[in-house]
Amino acid sequence: MLKVKELSKNYGDLVAVDRISFSADKGTVFGLLGPNGAGKSTAINCISGLLKPTSGHASVAGHDVVTDGKAARRSLGVVPQELALYEDLPAIENLRYWGKAYGVRGQALEDRVAEVLEYIGLSDRARDLPKKFSGGMKRRLNFGCGIVHKPLVILLDEPTVGVDPQSRARLFDMVKAERDSGACILYTTHYMEEAERLCDSLAIIDHGKLIAQGSVDELRAKLGARDVLQLSGHFPIEATKQAIDALVQRGNRDLEFIAQEEDSITLTLSQASQHLPAIFDAVAGTGGSVTETSLRSPNLETLFLLLTGKELRE
Amino acid sequence: MSFALTSFRKDISRWRQDYMATLIWISIPLMIGGLITMLMGSGVTPHGILLVVDEDETFLSELVVSAYGARELGELISVEKTNFDDGLERVDAGEASALLVIPNGFSDAFFEFTPVTLTLRTNPSQTVLPGIISNVTEILLDAGFYAQELFGDEIRMYVSMTDDPGDAQVAAIAVAIQHKLQSVAPRLFPPVINIEIAEPPPGEPAPPLALLFMPGIILMAVMFSANGLASDYWRERSQGTLRRLVFAPAQLGQFVAGKALAAAAIIGLVGGLTLVLGFLYHGISWSKLPASLIWISASGVALFAWFAALQMLFSTQRAASVVSTAILFPLLMAGGSFFPMAVMPGWIAVIGRASPNGFVADRLTREIVESGAWLIDLTSWLIVAGAAVVGLGICTWRLRTGFARA
Numbered sequence: 083m084l085k086v087k088e089l090s091k092n093y094g095d096l097v098a099v100d101r102i103s104f105s106a107d108k109g110t111v112f113g114l115l116g117p118n119g120a121g122k123s124t125a126i127n128c129i130s131g132l133l134k135p136t137s138g139h140a141s142v143a144g145h146d147v148v149t150d151g152k153a154a155r156r157s158l159g160v161v162p163q164e165l166a167l168y169e170d171l172p173a174i175e176n177l178r179y180w181g182k183a184y185g186v187r188g189q190a191l192e193d194r195v196a197e198v199l200e201y202i203g204l205s206d207r208a209r210d211l212p213k214k215f216s217g218g219m220k221r222r223l224n225f226g227c228g229i230v231h232k233p234l235v236i237l238l239d240e241p242t243v244g245v246d247p248q249s250r251a252r253l254f255d256m257v258k259a260e261r262d263s264g265a266c267i268l269y270t271t272h273y274m275e276e277a278e279r280l281c282d283s284l285a286i287i288d289h290g291k292l293i294a295q296g297s298v299d300e301l302r303a304k305l306g307a308r309d310v311l312q313l314s315g316h317f318p319i320e321a322t323k324q325a326i327d328a329l330v331q332r333g334n335r336d337l338e339f340i341a342q343e344e345d346s347i348t349l350t351l352s353q354a355s356q357h358l359p360a361i362f363d364a365v366a367g368t369g370g371s372v373t374e375t376s377l378r379s380p381n382l383e384t385l386f387l388l389l390t391g392k393e394l395r396e
Numbered sequence: 397m398s399f400a401l402t403s404f405r406k407d408i409s410r411w412r413q414d415y416m417a418t419l420i421w422i423s424i425p426l427m428i429g430g431l432i433t434m435l436m437g438s439g440v441t442p443h444g445i446l447l448v449v450d451e452d453e454t455f456l457s458e459l460v461v462s463a464y465g466a467r468e469l470g471e472l473i474s475v476e477k478t479n480f481d482d483g484l485e486r487v488d489a490g491e492a493s494a495l496l497v498i499p500n501g502f503s504d505a506f507f508e509f510t511p512v513t514l515t516l517r518t519n520p521s522q523t524v525l526p527g528i529i530s531n532v533t534e535i536l537l538d539a540g541f542y543a544q545e546l547f548g549d550e551i552r553m554y555v556s557m558t559d560d561p562g563d564a565q566v567a568a569i570a571v572a573i574q575h576k577l578q579s580v581a582p583r584l585f586p587p588v589i590n591i592e593i594a595e596p597p598p599g600e601p602a603p604p605l606a607l608l609f610m611p612g613i614i615l616m617a618v619m620f621s622a623n624g625l626a627s628d629y630w631r632e633r634s635q636g637t638l639r640r641l642v643f644a645p646a647q648l649g650q651f652v653a654g655k656a657l658a659a660a661a662i663i664g665l666v667g668g669l670t671l672v673l674g675f676l677y678h679g680i681s682w683s684k685l686p687a688s689l690i691w692i693s694a695s696g697v698a699l700f701a702w703f704a705a706l707q708m709l710f711s712t713q714r715a716a717s718v719v720s721t722a723i724l725f726p727l728l729m730a731g732g733s734f735f736p737m738a739v740m741p742g743w744i745a746v747i748g749r750a751s752p753n754g755f756v757a758d759r760l761t762r763e764i765v766e767s768g769a770w771l772i773d774l775t776s777w778l779i780v781a782g783a784a785v786v787g788l789g790i791c792t793w794r795l796r797t798g799f800a801r802a
Contacts, residue, residue, distance in 0.1 A: 130643050132801055152645045160643040166636030170413045182402040183644040
């Protein structure tokens with residue numbers, strides 16, 4: 083349903099998106115994860131036709147977004163990161179307008195608008211102006227405007243940024259409902275927990291490149307059962323590295339050094355809690371000190387850390 | 397074309413939520429127009445009051461007083477007799493144009509060739525009417541001097557007669573006057589200087605200045621509306637709706653056409669209201685209204701399109717707003733919205749007529765001032781239509797080339 087092949091977007095020397103490829107099927111949610119500035123929105127803009135790719139291809143429901151742009155756009159629903167609503171037009175008129183912009187007319191439009199209003203929980207506020215709505219209500223209407231024409235593919239660009247927990251939960255329900263009704267959803271976020279909760283498969287993007295891709299289970303398997311251990315304090319760089327290597331030599335074969343700075347080190351290993359005394363001893367033997375310890379179970383957040391050596395929200 | 401209508405309905409619906417802006421577009425020009433029309437008047441002839449204190453109360457003083465109310469002068473000036481204190485108070489209060497004091501003994505002094513002083517006190521808050529009264533007084537004094545010179549003896553003889561003069565006495569005075577006239581006739585007839593007065597060709601009377609000012613006022617409302625509506629592209633951009641529109645298969649050209657239709661409707665309403673008020677005030681024939689209304693609506697769309705195209709050239713809304721406002725007011729001045737082009741110096745009027753709004757105002761002036769209806773020529777209609785099409789084309793081009801995507 084959605085295919086992206088070797089897609090690149092350059093701005094002069096800056097490579098915003100670097101030959102990314104992925105595909106997503108009907109009735110699935112594909113997550114595109116990465117920190118701010120990783121290239122997620124640029125990729126979305128290329129797929130939606132807002133930007134022309136420098137190279138590569140993207141197709142929506144079999145229509146190339148560049149050579150057959152109009153047909154591709156007809157099958158595409160976009161929910162942009164920033165609100166894109168007429169604040170001075172009643173909610174129902176917003177939905178009608180955007181439905182017509184996608185060629186929906188007559189009774190089909192009226193039925194769909196009523197359905198979407200119900201779906202986004204704004205039936206009782208249909209005649210009100212969005213400027214009188216709360217932030218969450220505006221987000222829901224923003225979502226409704228993107229799906230009012232029943233698109234085959236929906237691009238959701240960080241839809242939960244700045245949304246209160248209640249509206250976020252409602253948005254999740256709406257995404258799941260669209261997926262269950264057969265839509266293919268491309269969901270970008272930098273919240274790993276959202277991706278784990280919603281996505282059937284996902285890709286992790288950093289500096290414009292896809293650095294991992296697969297189902298959530300496949301990506302978790304890459305971590306194995308290893309925990310992520312982050313120690314804060316003071317660590318002599320070379321001595322600490324040698325001490326950790328010595329621990330590996332002494333039998334901690336799955337211990338892996340991910341990142342080190344003078345005030346923190348990050349390690350992964352299985353059953354980390356059982357090995358904490360040995361690690362503390364090793365650090366103490368180098369003249370270093372530990373002031374704070376953070377132990378995390380394996381998840382996508384730790385996978386990102388493993389792959390990039392940095393936190394997702396950095 | 398159906399999306400153009402959708403876009404049109406959307407903009408009209410949004411406009412209904414913000415009618416205050418429209419009230420401002422109408423009320424400012426009406427306020428300015430009303431003030432200037434009050435200052436100029438609407439073609440009504442000025443009329444003043446001359447207060448006369450006649451202390452002499454003789455035949456001659458009556459003759460002088462009646463001279464001010466004679467013939468055409470009587471349409472300009474009403475003469476009222478009063479006493480000195482009342483006259484002084486009324487002139488100082490600005491209720492009269494001038495106060496003339498004819499002193500006791502004026503008549504005797506006139507016939508006896510002795511000096512006498514007439515006092516004329518004028519109202520300093522008026523300029524035209526006191527000037528006319530002052531000039532008339534000087535002419536009367538000149539006439540009196542020449543009458544003294546020529547017929548002083550005869551007049552004295554007539555006045556000195558206590559009883560009704562007999563036929564022989566009247567005949568003697570008449571003969572004496574006749575002789576004097578005959579003696580000066582060779583020097584007066586034929587006159588040494590012949591003055592030929594060239595009458596202007598018969599035509600329609602010049603329209604009042606306030607009427608000539610009306611198109612400029614209407615164009616001010618149209619310009620405010622066009623500029624205000626043009627900024628909606630920036631509003632849409634900041635709301636993210638232009639960007640969302642690019643995601644959709646709807647054509648940007650139809651979106652622009654819809655906006656133009658909405659602008660035509662709103663400008664038609666604003667211009668229509670100001671036109672109707674102007675027609676009512678000046679008593680203009682209603683048969684001229686359809687052409688005038690269509691003309692300003694069509695021109696309004698062209699102005700809207702060019703304001704929008706201009707505003708979309710800038711990278712920030714603030715810069716767009718500052719520049720379009722900076723252009724708007726000089727255009728209003730040149731185009732006759734603050735001074736009718738009819739009273740501008742020739743070269744400024746030429747520039748004014750060449751300005752976009754001046755061009756429109758000039759044709760509208762012709763439509764409402766001259767007799768008949770549908771007087772605007774085909775070339776002017778084509779120029780406006782062409783300007784609108786080109787302006788809207790530039791708007792569409794700017795939307796496609798990045799304005800909507802930002």
